[in-house]
Amino acid sequence: MSSSKRSTIIVEHLRKQQMWDAISKGKRLDGRNLNETRLIEIEQDIIKKANGSAKVKLGNSEVVAGVKVETGEPFEGLENKGALILSAEVLPTASPYIEPGPPDEETVELARVVDRGIRESSMIDLDKLVLVPGKIVYTIFVDCSIINTDGNLFDATSYAVVSALISSKLPIFEIQDGRVVDTGNSQDPPITTIPISITTVRIGDVVILDPTAEEEACMDARITIATNSNGHYTAIQKGSTGAFTIEQIKKAAEIARIKGEEIRTKLKELPKTG
Amino acid sequence: MHPNVTIITFTKIYNLYMKRERPSSSPILPGEQIAFIEEFESGKNTYINNGSVRSSAVGTKVYDFKRRIVKIDQKNSPMLPKIGDIVVGYIEMLFGNMFSVRILYVNDKKSEAGFSAIASTRLGGGGGGGRDRGDRRARLIFRIGDIIRGRVISLLNSTVHITIDEKEFGVLYTLCFNCGGDTVKLNNAVKCIECSIFEERKLTNDYGKETFRLIHKTGNNN
Amino acid sequence: MSQAKNLINGSGRRTDGRTADELRQIKITVGVVKNADGSAFIEFGRNKIVAAVYGPREVHPKHMALPDRCILRCRYHMSPFSTDTRKNPAPSRREVEISKVMRESLEPALILEDYPRAAIDLFVEVLQADGGSRCAGITAASVALADAGINMRDIVSACAAGKIDNKIVLDINDTEDKEGGADMPVAYMPHLEQVTLLQLDGILTPEQFNECLDKAIGGCNMVYEIQRQALMQKYFGNETELKEEQ
Numbered sequence: 223m224s225s226s227k228r229s230t231i232i233v234e235h236l237r238k239q240q241m242w243d244a245i246s247k248g249k250r251l252d253g254r255n256l257n258e259t260r261l262i263e264i265e266q267d268i269i270k271k272a273n274g275s276a277k278v279k280l281g282n283s284e285v286v287a288g289v290k291v292e293t294g295e296p297f298e299g300l301e302n303k304g305a306l307i308l309s310a311e312v313l314p315t316a317s318p319y320i321e322p323g324p325p326d327e328e329t330v331e332l333a334r335v336v337d338r339g340i341r342e343s344s345m346i347d348l349d350k351l352v353l354v355p356g357k358i359v360y361t362i363f364v365d366c367s368i369i370n371t372d373g374n375l376f377d378a379t380s381y382a383v384v385s386a387l388i389s390s391k392l393p394i395f396e397i398q399d400g401r402v403v404d405t406g407n408s409q410d411p412p413i414t415t416i417p418i419s420i421t422t423v424r425i426g427d428v429v430i431l432d433p434t435a436e437e438e439a440c441m442d443a444r445i446t447i448a449t450n451s452n453g454h455y456t457a458i459q460k461g462s463t464g465a466f467t468i469e470q471i472k473k474a475a476e477i478a479r480i481k482g483e484e485i486r487t488k489l490k491e492l493p494k495t496g
Numbered sequence: 497m498h499p500n501v502t503i504i505t506f507t508k509i510y511n512l513y514m515k516r517e518r519p520s521s522s523p524i525l526p527g528e529q530i531a532f533i534e535e536f537e538s539g540k541n542t543y544i545n546n547g548s549v550r551s552s553a554v555g556t557k558v559y560d561f562k563r564r565i566v567k568i569d570q571k572n573s574p575m576l577p578k579i580g581d582i583v584v585g586y587i588e589m590l591f592g593n594m595f596s597v598r599i600l601y602v603n604d605k606k607s608e609a610g611f612s613a614i615a616s617t618r619l620g621g622g623g624g625g626g627r628d629r630g631d632r633r634a635r636l637i638f639r640i641g642d643i644i645r646g647r648v649i650s651l652l653n654s655t656v657h658i659t660i661d662e663k664e665f666g667v668l669y670t671l672c673f674n675c676g677g678d679t680v681k682l683n684n685a686v687k688c689i690e691c692s693i694f695e696e697r698k699l700t701n702d703y704g705k706e707t708f709r710l711i712h713k714t715g716n717n718n
Numbered sequence: 719m720s721q722a723k724n725l726i727n728g729s730g731r732r733t734d735g736r737t738a739d740e741l742r743q744i745k746i747t748v749g750v751v752k753n754a755d756g757s758a759f760i761e762f763g764r765n766k767i768v769a770a771v772y773g774p775r776e777v778h779p780k781h782m783a784l785p786d787r788c789i790l791r792c793r794y795h796m797s798p799f800s801t802d803t804r805k806n807p808a809p810s811r812r813e814v815e816i817s818k819v820m821r822e823s824l825e826p827a828l829i830l831e832d833y834p835r836a837a838i839d840l841f842v843e844v845l846q847a848d849g850g851s852r853c854a855g856i857t858a859a860s861v862a863l864a865d866a867g868i869n870m871r872d873i874v875s876a877c878a879a880g881k882i883d884n885k886i887v888l889d890i891n892d893t894e895d896k897e898g899g900a901d902m903p904v905a906y907m908p909h910l911e912q913v914t915l916l917q918l919d920g921i922l923t924p925e926q927f928n929e930c931l932d933k934a935i936g937g938c939n940m941v942y943e944i945q946r947q948a949l950m951q952k953y954f955g956n957e958t959e960l961k962e963e964q
Contacts, residue, residue: 232641232671233586233600240709251713269846270764272799282752286845288799311807314793315770315841317753318608322793322841365798365807367843369768370751523954525946526827526864527872527909543829543871545910552829552869554953571953572867574755574774576833609775609836654785654834 234439241440242426252434257477259432262381262485264492266389274390274411278382281434282372287364287382289390293353293402294361304351304359308337310366310379317371317435335459336366336380336419339448343417343456346387350412353397360392362411373435376446376459380419385489387411417456418486419448420478429470431477445471447478451486455479524551524568531566539567575607577656581648583613584668584711587640593617597644597658604711613656615646619698636698642670643708645700666698669708678705725882725894733894734763738887739933741877741940746858746948748865756866758948760858763891764848769858771866773838788833792821794855796844816852823856823876823905823915829869838868849892850878853941856905856915861945865952872907873945874914877937879904879930881922886929888937900926904934908942 244251254260260281269275274289297305310333314322325333340346351360364386366379391408423433423441433441442464448457455475460466466474524530530542531549538544539560541553551557553570560566577583577599584601597613600606617636638644645668646658660666670686672679677690681703685696700707726732736742742763751757754770777783794816798807820842828838840863842855853876860874880890882898890901900920906913913935922930 230586230641231676232643232669235671236643236669236705236708237712239705240712269766269799271802271846271848275799284751286797288797288845290799290804292804309798309807311797313768313795313841313843314839315751315754315757315768315843318610318772318775322795363798363804365804367797367845369843370753372752523950525873525949526870527907529909541869545871550871550909552871553867554864554949570867572756572865574867576774576836609773610778611776611836654836 237436238425238440241437242428245425245428245430250430251436256428256430257481259481259485260434262488264381264385264489266385266492272386272390273392273408274386274388276382276385276389278378278385280374280378280381280432282370283368283375283378284370285366285368285375285378285382287366287379287386289386290363290365291390291392292361292363293358293395296352296356296359300348301356302352303348304346305361306337306341306346306348306364307361308340308364308366308383309333310336310368312368312371312375315370316368320371331459331461332375332379333366335376335446335457336383338457338459339380339417339419339446340364340383340387343415343448343450345384345413345415345417345450347412347414351392353395353402358397358402360395362387362392371435373433373438374421376421377419377432380417380448381485381489384416384418385492388413388416388489388492415450415452416486416489417448417450418482418489419446419457420474420481420485421446422474422477423462424464424466424470429474431481445474447475449479449482453479453483522557523555524557525554526550526552530557530568536564536566539565541568541570542566575602575605575609577602577607577611577613577648577651579648579651582645583648583656583658584643584645584708585613587638587642587644588612590617590638590640595638597646599656601711604714611656613646613648613658615644615658615660619661637696638667639670639673642697643668660698663701666700668700668703669705670697680704725898726885726887732882732887732891734891736889738885739936741889741937742891744857744941744944746861746944748861748948748952754862754866756862756864756868758858758861758865760854760861762848762850762854762857763889764846765844765851765854766846767851767854767858768843768845769855769862770841770843771838771859771862771868772841773866774833774836774868775839777835777837783835783837786834787830788828788836788838790821790825790828790830790838790840792817792824792840792842792859794820794842794844794852796847796851800844800847816855819915819917820852820856820859824859824863824874826912826914827860827870827872827874827907828863829871832869838863838866847892849890849895850903852876853878853903853905857941857945861948864949872909872912873942873949874905875908875938875942875945876903876905876915877934877941878902879934879937881920881926881930886926886933888933900930902930902934904931904938906935906938908939 263279265277272288273291394405394407423444444461446459529548538549555568555570585597585599588598589596646660649659650657672688674693675691677688679686745761747759750759751770756771856876881900902918905915
């Protein structure tokens with residue numbers, strides 16, 4: 223959704239002003255406070271054919287993530303680690319402005335940012351997912367289908383991936399006569415920590431949490447910060463064309479830590495089904 | 497034809513003949529039969545197939561006993577501009593005597609269908625004669641991006657035609673063409689509050705950004 | 719293909735416990751995708767499918783527009799986690815074909831002449847596949863089209879019948895599809911009594927063909943009842959309450 227088209231400048235300008243007027247009074251157009259996230263609804267294990275799955279609704283943003291576990295060759299340079307591959311597709315169901323086809327820049331960024339949040343936190347201990355060192359390892363695919371968009375896909379997708387991984391059961395593979403055999407048994411994945419990403423955006427001089435699509439259309443800059451269970455920062459991505467001051471970044475980092483812990487607690491309380 | 501069907505329908509008519517139109521509370525889905533063509537003609541949201549009048553929409557039946565027409569009151573009409581609708585949008589293209597408007601709101605409801613409408617840049621009927629064009633009032637000035645409010649007057653050739661020839665129609669809001677600053681209404685012109693540049697426009701009587709904001713706010717709540 | 723396993727047991731029950739004339743559990747929810755003009759979510763056995771409709775809207779690119787009617791564009795797509803082994807997210811030839819037959823099975827039901835120069839976009843996403851996903855997809859899609867308020871001649875209901883252990887049964891599931899003898903998906907307009915999709919994989923005698931078609935159409939009528947209830951639920955609340963009022 224590029225807003226640089228000349229003919230829409232006036233409309234964008236008006237919407238931006240309207241948004242700015244509202245949030246400079248400390249209230250948002252949907253009635254939330256500046257530091258308030260939308261309601262998060264998580265349903266785990268909805269895709270029985272996947273090894274793990276979750277549907278997450280963050281306001282009206284809706285994401286389904288599915289985990290598939292296979293075996294394969296390790297990545298080059300990471301011969302003694304299992305492979306984790308994350309993909310995301312914003313389905314054309316998700317908004318009137320999405321066209322089917324190969325992922326665009328934004329979707330690629332989305333997948334990579336979510337991937338980094340999970341990978342860098344070492345949420346899954348990939349060292350434990352090796353069958354034949356250097357030859358055969360577990361390959362975990364996490365695919366995300368975004369069904370409806372209303373802003374902050376970074377966090378919605380990240381919560382879906384984390385919930386899907388928590389709910390997953392890895393099949394136990396064995397090497398018999400040089401071939402990989404599925405024993406039919408399954409195990410819990412080696413989860414070491416729960417990374418939670420929190421996105422804040424700046425509109426004018428105000429920093430708000432968990433933006434809606436409308437707020438994203440008006441934002442000057444965005445920053446997504448992931449923290450692990452210890453409250454350490456594990457991945458950061460600054461996006462959009464604007465800039466942040468150092469204070470704003472420090473404040474956003476602090477909020478990401480506090481809010482992240484709240485959401486992590488919520489995730490941990492989920493009933494483990496399946 | 498089954499004789500019972502006719503009898504039931506006549507009893508119905510007898511009971512209700514005083515009322516001209518009577519909505520029926522029974523819900524109808526597309527495809528369901530509502531009458532035989534001998535009894536009623538096919539009205540809005542219905543079609544005829546093989547001697548039957550059938551519904552083409554989700555809604556409720558409405559019988560017009562005087563004119564013997566049955567129609568369906570649709571529960572969920574798609575938001576397509578109809579004649580008489582008020583649309584708000586921005587000018588996407590200008591061509592000589594016409595300009596095209598990308599529709600953003602239909603009757604103050606947000607429309608994401610992306611339809612365009614065309615309007616004439618001249619006031620006073622247009623279309624008449626053609627020879628006396630030079631005598632008509634001078635062409636009005638518009639710019640790409642201007643926010644326009646108008647009323648749908650025709651859907652000829654599946655194109656939405658709108659008129660801006662009324663006091664509540666015309667340019668609803670625009671920015672200064674010179675510096676991009678905020679503008680205010682001054683008689684029949686807009687004046688920039690930054691650089692004081694002045695430009696003639698056909699404005700709505702409620703010109704101003706507040707009006708657009710109001711539409712934007714209500715449009716999104718629907 | 720070997721038919722080593724018995725797909726129907728001694729008491730006439732199938733692998734999932736159904737009788738020959740029984741459908742899988744079907745649940746349809748209308749209006750699940752907030753941004754779409756119309757949408758439906760169907761759980762058809764273990765199939766989980768979202769269908770969303772956008773339109774009628776401006777055609778893009780513009781040269782595709784038709785002066786006398788609306789164009790219907792359809793995309794059937796499976797999520798990578800929808801199948802037993804992970805599916806490559808890029809559209810396969812199978813998905814392209816299903817997109818086409820799905821469009822052709824729905825077009826007869828739509829009054830496209832009512833929206834000239836416009837487009838209706840239909841997106842069907844399979845989140846979990848369990849055999850018969852094209853039928854479930856068509857069923858959901860036609861509910862989504864009705865939810866979008868598009869003028870329709872009829873609702874399209876779809877259901878498959880097939881042959882397992884040389885016996886004709888309704889609503890083939892995944893295992894039966896893979897190991898059985900024939901699979902025949904049918905889409906049908908229940909009021910107009912017209913067939914809009916008919917495919918067959920496998921071998922049927924002329925008698926079996928007739929039986930199979932009749933059985934599939936019976937299934938479509940049962941599917942329609944569920945579509946009807948789902949739409950009634952959304953637009954008229956609880957149907958039984960309405961009936962009591964009358």
